[in-house]
Amino acid sequence: MSLLRRWFDPIRSSWFYQKPSRQAVLPIEQGLSIHLRLDDVYSYLAVQELPQLEEILSDALKPLKVIISSGSAEPPNQMSALEWQNYCLNDAQILSKQHRFSFHDTPEQPTPEALAQAETILRHTPLRGQDFLYLLEDVFHMLWQKQYGKLRTLYAMASRHHQEQHFPERIFNQDAILASYFEFGGRQYHAVDDLLRLTRRLKQQKLLTGNPIFLINHIEWREHLINDAEALNEIQRMDPELDLYIALEDPISWLLLAYIQEELANYYNIHLNVYPLSYQGRDLFDWSLATRLSKRTEVAFTPFCRPTQDATYQMARLFYSVPEEQRMQAIHRILQAVWTQGKDLSFKAHFEQLRRELNIVELSSADIEQYLKDNDMLCEMKSQPNLPVLELRIDGQSYVFNSLYRVWMIESIFSNVLEEKYKSENEAENDILQHEKRES
Structure with missing residues (x-):
C-alpha cells in the first residue's frame, strides 16, 4: 500500500466521520x-x-x-x-x-x-x-x-x-x-x-404533512423482535448457526459482523462461522452509507485504512493461522484493527503487531489462496446478488440472504420458526383431544 494512502486514509476517514451524516437540505426543484x-x-x-x-x-x-x-x-x-x-x-x-x-x-x-x-x-x-x-x-x-x-x-x-x-x-x-x-x-x-x-x-425537510407509516414490521437496529423469555429460550435451545461470506476490504462486512456478534449472537445463542473471500475490489465504497450504518448500529468505524489486495491476503493469513475455535474472535480483532485503528496489514510493522496480539507463533503453511477460492465457490453457489452473504440454519431449515438490507431477516426467521412450531404443537394437541373424545 502506498505511504500516502496509509497515512491519509485514517485522517480523511476521521474528518469525514465527524461531518454531519446528512446534508442539511437537498434541493427540491426536480421534485x-x-x-x-x-x-x-x-x-x-x-x-x-x-x-x-x-x-x-x-x-x-x-x-x-x-x-x-x-x-x-x-x-x-x-x-x-x-x-x-x-x-x-x-x-x-x-x-x-x-x-x-x-x-x-x-x-x-x-x-x-x-x-x-x-x-x-x-x-x-x-x-x-x-x-x-x-x-x-x-x-x-x-x-x-x-x-x-x-x-x-x-x-x-x-x-x-x-x-x-x-x-x-x-x-x-x-x-x-x-x-x-x-x-x-x-x-x-x-x-x-x-x-x-x-x-x-x-x-x-418538512416535506411531509403526516406520519409516514409504510414498512409496518420493520425491525430497527438494536431492537429485538423476540423479548419473551420462554420464546427466547426456545430459540436458544435450537442452536442456530449463521455462516457469513465476507469481503475483507468491505467496511459493511466489519459493521455487520461486529453488530451480529455484539447484539445477536449471544442473545440468541447463534454459532457464527466466517468465510473470507478473495479480494472483490469493494474498497471504493459509499463512505456516507457506511458512516450512517455505523451510527445506527452503534459499531465503531474510523479511523480506517482501506485494505488493498495485498492487505486482504495478509488479513486472511492471520485468520487461518489461529486455531479454528479462536477464528471468530480473531476475525473481529483483525477487522477492528483495520476499520477502527487505521492499521495497514500489508505494512510489516502493523502485521507483526497484530500477529503478536493474536498469539500466533507460527504462520499457517496452508495455501491461503486456495482457502479463499474455495470460499468464493461456496459463496457463488448461494446465487446472491450482493455481499455479505449470510446463511442461517435452524430447526432443520436453511435460509440464504445477503447485504445490510436483510440482516433483519435473522430475527424475522426466528419469529416465523417459533410461530410454525407453536402452530404444529397446537394442532397436535387438538388431534389428541379429538382422538380422546372419539375414544370416550
Whole structure:
C-alpha cells in the first residue's frame, strides 16, 4: 500500500466521520420521482405505497412523478437473467410477508402480451394525481396476480375510448433500470429497502404533512423482535448457526459482523462461522452509507485504512493461522484493527503487531489462496446478488440472504420458526383431544 494512502486514509476517514451524516437540505426543484418497470417485482411492491405517499406529500413535491421504463439493466454479481429473476421473486415474497404487501402465493413474471396491454392502459388514461396512482396499483395487481381477464377488458376500453395522453408527471422511456427506485435531490433510494431512509429525509425537510407509516414490521437496529423469555429460550435451545461470506476490504462486512456478534449472537445463542473471500475490489465504497450504518448500529468505524489486495491476503493469513475455535474472535480483532485503528496489514510493522496480539507463533503453511477460492465457490453457489452473504440454519431449515438490507431477516426467521412450531404443537394437541373424545 502506498505511504500516502496509509497515512491519509485514517485522517480523511476521521474528518469525514465527524461531518454531519446528512446534508442539511437537498434541493427540491426536480421534485420526487419513482422509476418503475412493469416486469419488475420490486416495482409491484413499491406502487402499493404510492397513493399513501402522495397523500402526505407537501404541495412543493406534488405531483409525484412516475417514470415507467421498458429497459432492463444487466443482473448484478454475474448472475444469469434467470437467477436474478428467481432471486427477485423469492426476495419480494419474503418482503411481502414481512411488511404485508399484497402478493400472489406463486408469483410468475407477467407475459409479454399482458405487459404491452398494461402499458397501453397507463399511456391512454386521462386520470392524474392519486386517481392515476390507484389505477397504477390496480394494473400492477392485474399483472402480478394473473388477472389477465380484467386486464384485457381494461385494455379494450383504454384503446377504444382514449388517445395517448402526455403529462409532465408521467413519462415512458427505455432507460435500463435494474429495480424500482425513488429519486430526490439528485440521490437514488431503493424503492423498498430505502423507503424509510427517504421518508426520514422528507420529514427532516418538512416535506411531509403526516406520519409516514409504510414498512409496518420493520425491525430497527438494536431492537429485538423476540423479548419473551420462554420464546427466547426456545430459540436458544435450537442452536442456530449463521455462516457469513465476507469481503475483507468491505467496511459493511466489519459493521455487520461486529453488530451480529455484539447484539445477536449471544442473545440468541447463534454459532457464527466466517468465510473470507478473495479480494472483490469493494474498497471504493459509499463512505456516507457506511458512516450512517455505523451510527445506527452503534459499531465503531474510523479511523480506517482501506485494505488493498495485498492487505486482504495478509488479513486472511492471520485468520487461518489461529486455531479454528479462536477464528471468530480473531476475525473481529483483525477487522477492528483495520476499520477502527487505521492499521495497514500489508505494512510489516502493523502485521507483526497484530500477529503478536493474536498469539500466533507460527504462520499457517496452508495455501491461503486456495482457502479463499474455495470460499468464493461456496459463496457463488448461494446465487446472491450482493455481499455479505449470510446463511442461517435452524430447526432443520436453511435460509440464504445477503447485504445490510436483510440482516433483519435473522430475527424475522426466528419469529416465523417459533410461530410454525407453536402452530404444529397446537394442532397436535387438538388431534389428541379429538382422538380422546372419539375414544370416550
